[in-house]
Amino acid sequence: MRRLLALLLVAVLGLTACGGDPLSGGGSESDPNVIAMGSGNFTESQLVAEIYSQALQGAGVQVEEPVAIGSREAYFPALQDGSVDLIPDYSGALLQYLDESAQQRRSAEVYAALQKVLPPELVAGAMSPAQDKDAVMVTRETADRLRLRSLDDLTPHCKDIVFGGSPEFQTRPDGIPALRENYDCAFKSYRSLDAGGVLTVTALVDGDVQAADLFTTDPAVAQNGLVVLEDPKENFAAQNIVPVMVKRKATPQVTGVLDRVSAKLTTEELLAVNTEAAGPDKPALRTVAADWLARNGLAGNAP
Incomplete structure (x- = not known):
């Protein structure tokens, strides 16, 4: 309970890597036989964490219920100090978080580089084929009016465009600074909204x-007819979903379960569970995760 309250405090306070860390030293209280799950504070991350959690429980591993902590700037320090033991993350974004100078863009290269820069107390499981990449998107009306297909086409119009995205995207290595460097794109202004969520989608549609930073597996892209601008200069690196965990909890049993989940988790499957979670009935994420595990033969996944 103390750990849960501390993690909720992180989410409220918006802990950043450069700020004070109220979770410091929390790992000493961690039960060596229990996996404490965390996630980002958006649906897809929470869904994958729930899939990990249920798959591990089905194999007989004790798991604390997943806690949605916040952005990477909040949940990664919690992972490092042992307040949580396991988080689903995205290979390219995590690599650039740890090494702002990283130039790798393709899946295998990104994953290999990530393994080299992870802190020694952490380990990455097998990456999944599933990718959810950041992408600059516009409405169909804007794409047709300005004849936009790629970020190169956007460059002459950037000075007239208000851009929307998460607060972190404004300063992240592959965010606004990279768009300025790679595409000579200096926007008229930046509106700080949410991380690919309803605020950003609504602001773009309205x-x-x-233009906005959204995620390629978001059902709202197709639902609203949004146009994903091509990225010929590979501003956005590969973003394969990968489990990241504290090394002392990465037993063969745990990594075996996670590897089996990763092998089944494709981009199409990721879009499918996101679409199901966003459906009109708004099923519980726990239910969506359980259905996915059953469909993929991973329910009750005891070795």
């Missing part, structure tokens, strides 16, 4: 922003 015309409050004319």
